[in-house]
Amino acid sequence: MLNRTALEALTQRPIPFLASAWPWRSAAYLMSSVVPGVAAGLTAAAAVSGTLVSPALGIAAGLAALALFVPLITPFERLRLRLVDVAPLPMAPDRRRREAGLAIMTVLAMWWIDLVMLVFTIGGPLVLALSPILQPSVAPLIGVLAFVAGLLLFPVAAYTITAWGGARGAMVRAMLAPQSTELNEVLRSRARLVDAFEVERRRIERDLHDGAQQRLVALSMTLGLARLDLPGDSEAGRLIGQAHDEAKQALAELRELIRGVHSQVLTDRGLAAAVHDVAGRSPVPVDVRIDLPGRLPAPVEVTAYYVVSEALTNLTKHSRAGRGLVTGRVERGTLVVEVRDDGIGGADPGKGTGLTGLADRLAVVGGRLSLSSPAGGPTLLRVEIPGT
Numbered sequence: 184m185l186n187r188t189a190l191e192a193l194t195q196r197p198i199p200f201l202a203s204a205w206p207w208r209s210a211a212y213l214m215s216s217v218v219p220g221v222a223a224g225l226t227a228a229a230a231v232s233g234t235l236v237s238p239a240l241g242i243a244a245g246l247a248a249l250a251l252f253v254p255l256i257t258p259f260e261r262l263r264l265r266l267v268d269v270a271p272l273p274m275a276p277d278r279r280r281r282e283a284g285l286a287i288m289t290v291l292a293m294w295w296i297d298l299v300m301l302v303f304t305i306g307g308p309l310v311l312a313l314s315p316i317l318q319p320s321v322a323p324l325i326g327v328l329a330f331v332a333g334l335l336l337f338p339v340a341a342y343t344i345t346a347w348g349g350a351r352g353a354m355v356r357a358m359l360a361p362q363s364t365e366l367n368e369v370l371r372s373r374a375r376l377v378d379a380f381e382v383e384r385r386r387i388e389r390d391l392h393d394g395a396q397q398r399l400v401a402l403s404m405t406l407g408l409a410r411l412d413l414p415g416d417s418e419a420g421r422l423i424g425q426a427h428d429e430a431k432q433a434l435a436e437l438r439e440l441i442r443g444v445h446s447q448v449l450t451d452r453g454l455a456a457a458v459h460d461v462a463g464r465s466p467v468p469v470d471v472r473i474d475l476p477g478r479l480p481a482p483v484e485v486t487a488y489y490v491v492s493e494a495l496t497n498l499t500k501h502s503r504a505g506r507g508l509v510t511g512r513v514e515r516g517t518l519v520v521e522v523r524d525d526g527i528g529g530a531d532p533g534k535g536t537g538l539t540g541l542a543d544r545l546a547v548v549g550g551r552l553s554l555s556s557p558a559g560g561p562t563l564l565r566v567e568i569p570g571t
Contacts, residue, residue, distance in 0.1 A: 502526025
């Protein structure tokens with residue numbers, strides 16, 4: 184797997200990691216903090232020079248020097264970030280403010296932390312390894328042991344440098360392009376996919392209704408007419424009758440499929456009527472108590488209907504319930520739908536009962552799902568969808 188950040192490289196096995204370029208890249212990343220260190224030194228020098236004349240002038244000179252270096256530090260930070268993080272860096276909406284904050288933090292604090300970390304991490308093993316040369320008066324055995332210990336600590340130093348470089352790069356990424364920016368784009372993208380999927384479902388429903396269903400209706404009528412013209416006890420009459428029955432069964436299954444693809448009742452009469460419709464077709468008796476002020480926004484209705492349909496399917500397949508209940512109401516601008524049953528409970532999202540898919544679907548519209556299903560039952564599925 185291709186590693187895109189120094190932190191990802193740390194997950195490699197020791198030999199491939201130590202043989203890779205990531206420790207060297209991380210060391211170069213930390214070493215490049217000399218550049219903001221120089222900027223910090225010049226800022227401090229300007230402040231001290233001004234202070235020799237007056238304290239106010241020193242503060243003004245320091246702030247002026249800092250303001251001069253801030254626009255230069257951020258491009259440098261973006262450039263050197265590629266040493267420890269090669270993933271694309273998106274632009275945040277408030278980019279200027281974040282860049283200024285990062286530059287100020289780097290000039291005032293982070294540069295010397297990077298250099299201190301680098302010096303101590305490399306300096307310790309290096310001093311041990313060079314002990315026989317730096318301290319020739321030390322006993323030969325101690326010198327050899329120090330040399331071996333220094334060599335053994337160099338791989339540890341590689342891990343330490345890479346870990347700090349990766350963490351430092353992650354902090355820079357978080358400041359320049361916070362996770363919420365990328366997450367919002369993912370959510371918007373997922374919402375667009377759901378909208379496109381809903382449009383495609385409606386197209387499929389229309390094609391099935393206007394195409395295949397009408398052909399099956401015509402076929403069923405033709406077979407019915409042919410059945411009337413043939414003696415019922417003849418072989419041809421028996422085959423035509425069988426074909427007629429199969430055509431009617433296929434038509435019934437197609438109508439059920441169309442109803443599952445998209446509920447026409449939902450489109451025409453709203454969520455309450457659609458839930459009554461799907462509950463009426465459930466093999467398990469389901470009571471419905473939905474009190475809504477009127478039609479809700481289409482995304483809310485479609486999502487709530489999808490959740491209720493899947494929940495009732497799970498109730499039928501897995502709960503062993505004798506009865507179910509669906510309630511719905513609007514509380515402070517949020518649609519609250521609850522599906523209860525008196526079954527055996529024990530519903531687990533990890534067992535493939537579709538609960539994870541429901542949560543993902545709700546996340547697109549900012550909804551939330553909660554589940555109570557102790558072993559032995561009962562089960563309560565609660566859904567909250569804002570935006571009503």
